[in-house]
Amino acid sequence: MPESHQILSVAQMRTAEEALIARGSSVEALMDVAGRGAADWVWRVAARHRVTVLCGPGNNGGDGYVIAQAIRERGGDAVVVAAYPPQTPAARNARNFYSGEVLARSVEARGEVFVDCLFGSGLTRPLQLDDEALIAQLAAAHHHRIAVDVPSGVQSDTGMLLAGHLCRFDLTVALGAWKFAHFLRPAAGLMGALHLIDIGVEPIESAAQAIVRPSLKRPAPDAHKYTRGLVALVAGAMPGAAVLAATAAQRAGAGYVRIFSEHTGQVPSDLVLSTDPLGEALEDGRIAAVLVGPGLGRDADARERLAVALAAEIPAVIDADALVLLSPRNLSERTAPIIATPHEGELLALERAFECEATGSKAERALAIAQATGMIIVSKGPDTLVAAPDGRLACAGVASSWLSTAGTGDVLAGVIASRLANGREPFESACEGVWLHAEAARLSPPAFTAGELARAIPQALGACL
Ligand SMILES: NC(=O)C1=CN([C@@H]2O[C@H](COP(=O)(O)OP(=O)(O)OC[C@H]3O[C@@H](n4cnc5c(N)ncnc54)[C@H](O)[C@@H]3O)[C@@H](O)[C@H]2O)[C@@H](O)CC1
Ligand SMILES: [K+]
Known part of the structure; x- marks a missing residue:
């Protein structure tokens, strides 16, 4: 930068x-x-x-x-x-x-x-x-x-x-x-x-960075759906939130989005819903990123699906219920990168689970939990920031207050998973996702819904090409 x-x-x-x-x-x-x-x-x-x-x-x-x-x-x-x-x-x-x-x-x-x-x-x-x-x-x-x-x-x-x-x-x-x-x-x-x-002032090597408009590329001339990224969305009992996240992942450029849920239901025709056993389904080597959390639920079944999703060693985004269910045991053997997207309440749950003290500034807390878990932390809120276990930190500044509506977190998780599936480095994926999400909100009319926000992502994406 x-x-x-x-x-x-x-x-x-x-x-x-x-x-x-x-x-x-x-x-x-x-x-x-x-x-x-x-x-x-x-x-x-x-x-x-x-x-x-x-x-x-x-x-x-x-x-x-x-x-x-x-x-x-x-x-x-x-x-x-x-x-x-x-x-x-x-x-x-x-x-x-x-x-x-x-x-x-x-x-x-x-x-x-x-x-x-x-x-x-x-x-x-x-x-x-x-x-x-x-x-x-x-x-x-x-x-x-x-x-x-x-x-x-x-x-x-x-x-x-x-x-x-x-x-x-x-x-x-x-x-x-x-x-x-x-x-x-x-x-x-x-x-x-x-x-x-x-x-x-000269650049200082370890300095935090402002999250600014990323420079993105169109799909290559020979691109196909897998090269653009296959996102697996591990859902549970409430596929509504998962559909929202999946829509956002599509709109942010992923070539293919599959929702895995044991519950059948209506999904838009451009999304694929699979009820296959999760462990086997995630063995598909073409899956480039897993998103688990939106619509997962918090019961024993949800806990099991989270464990299976993380055991698959695919770059992952975890959000919502997955953040509340996550325990140190889930990460003990994990090597593939994880991006976690907690809001304040979910951050507190992570801090409790990983015995991190909830003290210091927002940036210090995000860096501490990133180091304790090895995950990239997107600390959401009106002033979102991204912290990495290696100490990298990026701040987004104050975003549209109209984002304070149900489902916008699912949209953010979907956008970040999409960037990750596209092959971006995880910290960059998180920063790009945060920017695209905030820009889509800025471009949307007041009192937008989460669905409208997801539909505004391509316009934000267009500004980066
Ligand atoms: N660092 C740099 O390269 C540059 C700094 N500049 C300016 O320098 C500023 C920082 O200057 P200073 O470090 O002198 O700090 P400040 O100008 O912010 O004020 C510090 C002074 O206020 C006193 N003080 C602190 N809290 C107080 C309180 N609650 N009530 C009464 N007095 C209080 C301190 O004892 C000290 O005397 C920057 O914000 C910027 O405006 C610019 O001149 C450009 C270059
Ligand atoms: K001043």
């Missing part, structure tokens, strides 16, 4: 900054590039209307002075509210180059655009109540709100809030690299539109 898609922790950002300084830059020069880049966005929103920049004590505050100065140099109207005097050398330097008005925090500033440069990634303790009140008052006294790097009061590495209440921003301008707070809730829900200013 290009460097601009990396997501850095505060510590990694510091390392990246040191590397740039070692190559001849300086904190002041980086602040100037970052601040002027952010000022371009502020200018687009404000034009010549009044901008109020709230500056804090650290380098985020320093960025604020650069922004205010850049707006003034363009002939705009910017003032600074200094909540604290600048305390770092670079922030003091930026203050010295700022030629405009500096207001005390007690002055009630009004205007068109409020720019929040009180704290950035250096926030280490909860916001003081008077700072929280100052942000709220300035946010209310302006028509537009822009946060620089991250909104003040969010923890950069976790997306948690270090404040009781924070306002929503229309736009957040990230500096140098994405931070976890741009992708993880609750912080990510406050950011509005996101833009990144490039300050020359």
